[in-house]
Amino acid sequence: MKFYIEEHKGNSTDKSRIEIVERKGLGHPDYMADSIAEAFSRNLSKYYIEHFGTILHHNVDKLEIVGGNVDVEFGGGKFLKPMVMFFSGRATTKVGDKVIPLAEIAEQSAKNFIKENYRFVNPDDKKQIIFMIETKSSSTDLVGVYEGKDALSSGKILANDTSVGIGYAPLTITERTIKELEMYLNSKKFKEKYPYSGEDVKIMGTRIDKKLDLTIAMGFVSKFVDSETGYWKYKGKIMEEIRKFVESKISDSEISLNEKGIDLGENGSKGIYLNTADVRKNREGKGNIYLTLTGISAEQGDDGAVGRGNRVNGIIPFQRPLSMEAVAGKNPVNHIGKLYNVMAFRIADKIYSELHTQIRQVEVKLLSQIGISITEPYIACASIIPADNAKVSDLEGRIKKIFEGELTNEKFENLRKEFVEGKIEVC
Missing domain, CATH: 3.30.300.10 (GMP Synthetase; Chain A, domain 3)
Structure with a gap:
């Protein structure tokens, strides 16, 4: 196994001028x-x-x-x-x-x-x-790799592919807020209070400097909406609830909603926007609102496919390194596209947890070789943005020890059990 621990010279994501994050929700x-x-x-x-x-x-x-x-x-x-x-x-x-x-x-x-x-x-x-x-x-041939034993691996589980897993830590305030907002909008508590809100929720967040704008799409359930007037009334209530939730999440941070954001009238303003394609009916009776029968857009021509949604940490962060591998549905024994993407995030989380006073951000990449033990990646790389008082060279020993402690048969066995028990999110 080759370890590469390097210093990343750029800004951490939370200090970048622009940050764009998406989450596709439960009903997408x-x-x-x-x-x-x-x-x-x-x-x-x-x-x-x-x-x-x-x-x-x-x-x-x-x-x-x-x-x-x-x-x-x-x-x-x-x-x-x-x-x-x-x-x-x-x-x-x-x-x-x-x-x-x-x-x-x-x-x-x-x-x-x-x-x-x-x-x-x-x-x-x-x-x-x-x-x-x-x-x-x-x-x-893949079954052969799956079942095979190799002298180099001493009977260990062999990688099914040559592929890369990527993870990072910590999440930024923008990333956490967007993920938690969607989970709140699809929570049992929210649906009981606002039964007309559908499960198909998508959130796109944009932070420019310290100002945050959120554009949300949410289908409304037709059985609870008796008129266009009712739709716009319900929409206003949900936008108020979204604003309260977001403000509660960012109140102790440097970030705030964009009070000078574009004013779209009933479709939103000051950083919170909901169903921005909506148009009230005009005199000719033409208009557009996001009304659904079931609360999900797949009912009406919107298709979906594995691998096009959130990464394994539940978001699509466009300022971060991303793996294009689909994690969902792959076998939890030796499929690198599944195992290494989750393991990379776990290693990144552990590095940041243990060294958070000395580093601002860490990115982890694990590269496999097909037919070689999953515990022995071809490359294990950590890219570190150190805190002002730290040197990456002083941290290399501790970081290498974390890699070695996580890339073991026991840890991969535990990971496999967690997948089978449904304890790991894949989207």
Whole structure:
């Protein structure tokens, strides 16, 4: 293993002039695709363990949601064409004479997730959603790497790919605020207070210097909205709630909402904007509001796919290094695209936690080589922005020790168990 510990000469992200962060929320089609692919992998792993004593090879990270079509009106509406959930990917389909019920596991994984998270989608109603399961048997060469033992690795688990995992710490105030805001808007408490708010929430945050602007998209549920007047009234209430929440999160920081932000009237002002494409009806009866039947945009032509949404820390941070790997649905045993992306964030968090008085920011990169032990990355790199009173050269020994303590069989085994138990967020 080659360790590289370097000093990063630029500003930390929280000190950069511009910061742009996005979060796709619970009801966004990309979030749905990631979550259901991961649920499929998790339940498949449990089935393999129960029946064969181990997790067999699978990568079910190819899942797409094709949007449906609805007729929405104040007070309700109906489906005209169902959403389609398409499963592909690869998995072990048979052991000896025993056939694994892939289609049943895939469909039930999706139905359970939908029932737990979307109040107005009925996964048992084929008028709303249908499932197409085309997951096939695994690639022979990848199964060989998955099951293989190599003299260099002393029987350790071998990397399935040559790939990179990336993580960093700490989150900025902007990143934390955007993530926590979406989670609040989709919390049980919020939905009980504002039942007309849909689950499909997307937030784009922009910080310029110390001023923050948030643009939020949220579908409103038609059964609770009886008129256009009602829609605009409810929208105003939610914008007030968003402003209060955000101000409570940033009140002790240097950041504030942009009081001089553009004034979009009923669509928002002073840093908080909601459904900015909305237009009141004119004399000709033409207008536009974000009204949905189910609270999710996949009902009406908005598609989703695994890997297009949030990174493993729950956001899409455009000022940070990003891995393009999809984590959801990959096997938790030796798929580097899954393991190293989570492990890189854990190592970064540990480095920052132990050295936060001496560093401002840390970025971690782990590079694998296919067929080599996952505990022995080809490169393990930490890029450090030190505090004013510190030198990176003085920290190298402690940072290397953290890498060595985390890149062990025991830590990867624990990581695998956490994936199977559903304790790790993937989006």
